[in-house]
Amino acid sequence: MNKTTDISGSAEPEYDVAIVGLGPTGATLANLLALDGLKVVIFERDRDVFPLPRAVHFDAECMRVFQTVGIADELLPNLFVGPGMKFVNANGDLLIDWTRPTSVGPLGWCASYKFRQPELERTLRTRLTQNTQVNMRLQHDVFALDERDHSVELRFEDGAHRKILTTTARYVVGCDGARSTVRRFMGTELTDLQSHQRWVVVDALLDRQRPDLGDHSIQYCDPARPITYSRGPANHRRWEIMVMPGDDEADLGTHDWLWRQLRRWITPADAHFERSAIYTFHSVVARGWRFGRLLIAGDAAHQTPPFMGQGMAAGIRDAANLAWKLTSVIRDRLPADLLDTYETERAPHVREFIETAVQLGRVIEAKGNDGAVHTDQHTTATIRKFVTPQPSLGAGFHDGDARRDGDTLSGFIAPQPRLRDGTLLDDVVGHRFTLIVKAEHADAAKVYAESISGAQLIVVTANDNPTREWLTSSNSQAVLVRPDRYVCGLARDAAEIHALIERLRNKQIRESEAESV
Template identity: 35%
Template sequence: MNEDTQTIYDVLQIGYGPVSQVMALTLARQGHSVCVFELWAKRFPLPRAVCIDHEMYRMLSAIGLRDQLPTVSHPAPQYRWFNAEWKELLHIDWSAESISGGSEVNFIHQPTLEGMFDATVGCYREVELNLGWEVIEIRQTADYAEVLAREVSTGNTRSVRAKYLVGVDGANSLARKTIGSTQEDLGFEADWLVIDILPNEGVELDIPPAAQYCNPARPTTIVPAGIRDGRYYRRWEFMRLPNESRESLETEEMAWQLLEPWVKPDQAVIQRAKVYNFRSLIAHNWRDGRILLAGDAAHVMPPFMGQGMCAGLRDDWNLAWKLDLVLRGQASDSLLDTYQTERRPHAKDVIELSMYLGKVICIPDPAKAAERDKAFFDGTVAPPPPFPSLVDGILYGAASGGIRPSAGLLSPHGTIRYQNRTGRFDDLVGLGFVLVLRGTDEAQAVSATNLSFLEKLNTKVVHLASDDTATGSFVDLDGKFTSYMDQHGLCAMLVRPDFYLYGGVSSKAQIADLVQNLAADLKRHEVLATADIE
């Protein structure tokens, strides 16, 4: 056995799916050493996830993938839900302009997306990839996490240590089992046959662009499955009915039988036909000491909101800025406790939103489907819950408890002019903490003590203006920031590195308190920028 105990990596990652790839890329960009172990020597060649939302599109753009994303994705069409008679029950406008800019959702071909991630990770010397290695044991001490891994092809074993370990190892996570974290079952379970097809050259299918066909005779999903080499893939999902076995569905004959109303064998090639079990599970504990969970290791959700991979990428984005501070010695590792505090409620809310939609379609009983249809048509159906925000953690707290209005909301993003350059806000202003002010009056309200703290935290301070000639001023070219601040009654908002609002205030007299509260919240975790804050 090779014991690599001399080298202590910053982070060990188990698994190398898209969530792990983005975690490795994000940490490497911050200058941290990453060691990855993945059981499979080659990437899985077939798609699973088919879309990313606007928030994750913004995040991926921010870590250097902006120019590549349009080559592997395309904006979503409108997402419509129909009953058995093709009468519309529900309409979700995924094509609408989002708060982050661009459409609410973009469709992707997962293997192509992963290829882009992998190629980018390969540009960083900070990342060591070990493909074809099975992690067989995980342990930790007060000083490090350690794995014992076995190379599948040779049987050789290797022991490796790191300051932290992130289990991104899927629904059957060894990392989750190692820390003894059980899962909360939120109560949704259904088997669905997933069929991906590639239409033949020149074939135009007469199908809805993106739809749920809520027919009790066979609940069906029809969505895009991304683009590769200029060709658009399509996906169908068919619910397994109570009288059917999984095995009876997983045949080519059955696949073509189910596809028959929409596509014929001479029009396309089946890429994959497999039954998947859709569940709603969330781990009780996401961290134990130096071991953390992310992605499917932490949460599994029904696919009806297209949020499975997005939720994992959101884990990355929340955890990466906190790990960065801890690994640099600029914060205590108690900061990592806020990861679960913030992400678990958010992920659970997304699961419940996905379950709401799943319960609309997963009705094989005609009488119950008729009741559902009537409730939608007469307006008595309970509306879907809103997409969640953060509700706890490093957020601007109210004196009476809880958080203040606007704290935890996702911030806007748009095209600006800044320092005589035009581009996206993140590209021109930069990442990290950002204090966005309504104008010069608000800028003058930021005290010297506030500025000292913000400078130590490397916070950018910018304000809206009619031109960008003054220091820190930017022009809101598409009105995203102006309309957002008007909507929420804000004259200042303090944005965290993961694009969520720490908080916002409605008057310039409150700006000092906003900044001082962030300093106090970070001081609890010994963030160095707060060392001199009283």
């Protein structure tokens, strides 16, 4: 990437943010930025949504982001709530039981949803078309980025009209996948977590009911041929089949080959294939998610094996973390080095999911006679009853890196209770900072909050049992929740409440945070 002096003088960039790539991560980020009133342009080299399924799972935290965007209720009728995953060996013995509750959890949504990616992408795009601040440029391919003093110049090709054009934006975010163009201009390298394996992914549509296939996802840890089964919404089913040494490359992935691998579950009398593809599952994390005015998100920043269903979910978390930070910096509410906390917070969080997926992949791909994992007894025992990781953010704009005794909240996702009238909390507070405070401190907190110009802070009095109980259980009088729903910090008295609020108009990142980025 070249950095040049802005010869245009004081001319304002045409856009606040340019997003390269309109997959789920880019579309979610654009929607969140549009909620904040930013002017956004999105470049996507393809004209239409890819019509076939790729990602098939997201979690409650993602659904909460979609709730913020305003599409959760629209998505819900077409989703299937997943009951979890089981790992079995070649004899059918249970190795790992990863049961997930099918009832609504503490985030206000169920823990696991199965979906069809084309439907999600169309819904996200439709939402974008309703906002006049967003310009979607389909069939437009960005090929050059030049950073200037106050903006980035983007050069791109209009594929439909064969024209070369330019525009400017304050920041550019590459949501352009594993072979990211933006990452290449940043010069960012990837940390290889040493897990690369070829699998054939096949999506089938059942032609008749097959309840015997079950609702749980199953990882068949068979050393002869590891295979994954996953149920989707309606009649959609997916199998992932590991490529083994000795497989005939000419035969691999053909319909004859696929039917041979799947004959224990389905035959042509039961289903027909929607798509199949050969993938190499990678595990990598970028070293450097921001370079000046360029940033990356989603698969451009990290890639994970699919064994936890967290690939797309990680990109949605990126979008949620980055959106409010870009808004805060562009609106001059917080300093530009806030953007450095994007990587310091997200990279350790996503790495824990990737490393766990790699560990589970080793169970699936084990070569023992019974398909059991080759580890010591302690490791095997601890993963037999598997619980979804719930890591905190890495060091950044929260108190988790300097957590005091009894602070079990800072840096973790906040719960979302239903209030007395049945409304979910996020629907009340919107995409902004929220101070949840006990009634005896509410009036003073509101006076403090009103003194902050443009801080986008709402004060919620903990009158409802769930919010009161949450504060009481954390031994706090107030909790400050960020727009991405992660806890920024808690306060135990009036002075600490004032300090929490003051933090939102502080033009310097705290010293402990500056040292961490």
